[in-house]
Every structure is written in structure tokens, then in C-alpha cells.
Amino acid sequence: MEFAEAKNKFIQTWGALGSQWGINKTMAQIHALLMVSSEPLSMEDVMDELRISRGNASMNLRALMDWGIVYKEYKSGERKEFFTAEKDLDELAVKIAKERSKREIKPALKVLKDVSSINPATSLETKHFVEQTKNLYDFVLKADNMIDKVTEIKDNWIGRLVMKIMR
Amino acid sequence: MEFAEAKNKFIQTWGALGSQWGINKTMAQIHALLMVSSEPLSMEDVMDELRISRGNASMNLRALMDWGIVYKEYKSGERKEFFTAEKDLDELAVKIAKERSKREIKPALKVLKDVSSINPATSLETKHFVEQTKNLYDFVLKADNMIDKVTEIKDNWIGRLVMKIMR
DNA sequence: TTAAACTTTCATTTTTTACTGAAACTTTAA
């Protein structure tokens, strides 16, 4: 396998993985492309490499920047804007996790809290419902907190120790 | 808010959360419904509660069973099949994580390994590509392994200790 | 101050994904 083929395969795979996890395919592909580019790319470059329209490129680059995992760069003497991806993978993971927590998990938690707060005295059915949703609330909250904790892991000795034990 | 409204809200929210994470909405809704049902439900029950067709119910119940998070039950004297959800949330999380690892992450890892194995001697561009995809391979592998480790956490003292520290 | 270079927006179209419903299939009780 030579370079062009490998690169393409990587971009396609990363795009597919994105879709499976609820991230728009093109967004994941642009990110993949920028990840493996040694130089910042212009919007034109992205359009050409992925064969996508200007609008699509613009919207997805914007989304990636909103997520904080792609940055705009300016080259002196050039009028165009260029883009690079966050390449530190720990940083990348933390940003994605935080963003998804904020956008998706936190709102779901609020609903869980609300629905688990109804009066359980009415029926056996209701009792069971309240119990289950309470458990779920606790569980999701715990999982969500873990994201914050993982963020801090590198900053404390026990975290690093644990990471070693976990290999 | 009374029971019926809360239940519906819960099912809708769980369905939406599912979609955002790449799990078909109806599948997530059925799972939500079964989670908060104190009794096993028949396919008819599911169809009626969620207003979905027989085919849809059948296919998604099957998918949930393939994932190992919904079980078939038989009531004595009844010909119909009934369904219950895995209600132990730790167990649920482990099963989902393992399944997604198997279906999505493992195949992606294979690709990452392949594409990062091309000969990097050709150009600077290629060198950078190989380096980045190698890093990504290591990172994803580490993350994937963590799933296995988390599975075992409850079985060893240091795991439990860590969980406590993490709250 | 303006026009060329570039970016964003969004109504429309395309693609992808999910759902329906009826026919085929399976199981079981009589």
C-alpha cells in the first residue's frame, strides 16, 4: 500500500467511525485529513481532497472550530485562511468528551432528575419507575463526573499511577 | 408532572440520547420502555406503547437481544414471548461497551495498524502520516483496553479504591 | 471606495437511514 491509498483509507475509516458515534461523516473526515496533514490546509485544499462543496466545507470547519479541535491559522502574505487540527490526542479526547458532556449528557441528566422526582406514592408501577430513573440519574452523573476526573488525571500522581496499572 | 407524562418524557429523551450516540432511536426507546416496566412486556405491548409497527418492534427487539441487554421470557400458560431489559446498570454499561468495541473499534484499529505500516521513507509528508496514525493506533488501543479493565474493576481492591477516589 | 478574493448562509436536492405492512415462516395445542 502506498501513501495516497493509505491516506484515503484512513480518512474513510475515520469518517465511518464518526458516523457510528453520532458525528457527521464529513466533519470526521475533515478532521482526519487535517490530523495527517503536515501543513495547514486552506478551505480549497479540503474541498479538493474530499470532493465536497464549499458550503459543506465551510459549515463543518466551523463546527470543528466550535468543538475546539480545529484552529484557524493565517500565513503571512496569504489572504486565505488555513486550518490545522489539534494533534495532541489527550487534548483531543478531553475536548470531545467535555463538549459531548455539555451538549448531550448534561441536558439528559436534567430530564432524568425531573422525571425521577414525581410522587411515587401512587402505584407500584410508579414506584418502580422512580426507582429506576433515580438509579439511572446516579449512574449517568457518576459517568459524567468521570470525564472531569479523567481530565485532571495527568495532573496528579495517583492518576498517573492508576494509568500505569491499567497499562 | 404525573406518571404517564414522566414516562413518555423519559422514553423520548433516552431515544434522543441514543441517536446522538449512533444508536437507532427506536432501539433506545424500546430499551427505555423495558427499563422502567415493572413487568415483562410482549411485542404487542411495545408496539402499542411506542406506536410502532410489528416489523420495527421485531427487528429492534432482536437487535437488543443481540447486544445482550434485553432478554426473552416465557410466562407459563401464555404462548406469547415477553421481554425484559437488563436492569443492572454496571452490567448494561459493560455490555454496550464490549459490543461497540467489538463491532466498531476493533475493526478501526485494524485499519489504523495497516495504514501506519506503510514505508515512511518516501517523503516528509509520508513520515508525518505514519507518525500520526501510529500515535492514533496506540491511543485508541489504550482507550479500548480500558474498557476491558473497567469490566474487571469491581473485582479487585485497587479498582474499587480508585472508584471511590474518583467519587 | 471599490472591486477582487474569499467566506458564510440557506432553500433546495440528494443521500442515508429507519419504518411499514403484508407475505412467509414457525410453533404449538387440539
Added chain:
DNA sequence: TTAAAGTTTCAGTAAAAAATGAAAGTTTAA
């Protein structure tokens, strides 16, 4: 056996999500 009760399959349809492209908007160098 067989027919009633129940389940699965899948071709066709509907709904949802993403992409296009042209017009509107913005920036900048002269």
C-alpha cells in the same frame, strides 16, 4: 395433521440528515 397464534423478513416508502451551489456577506489591498 392442521389451523390458529405468534414471529420474522424484506421490498417499498417515508422521514431525517447531510450536501450542494448560488446569492449574500465580509474583508482587504490598492
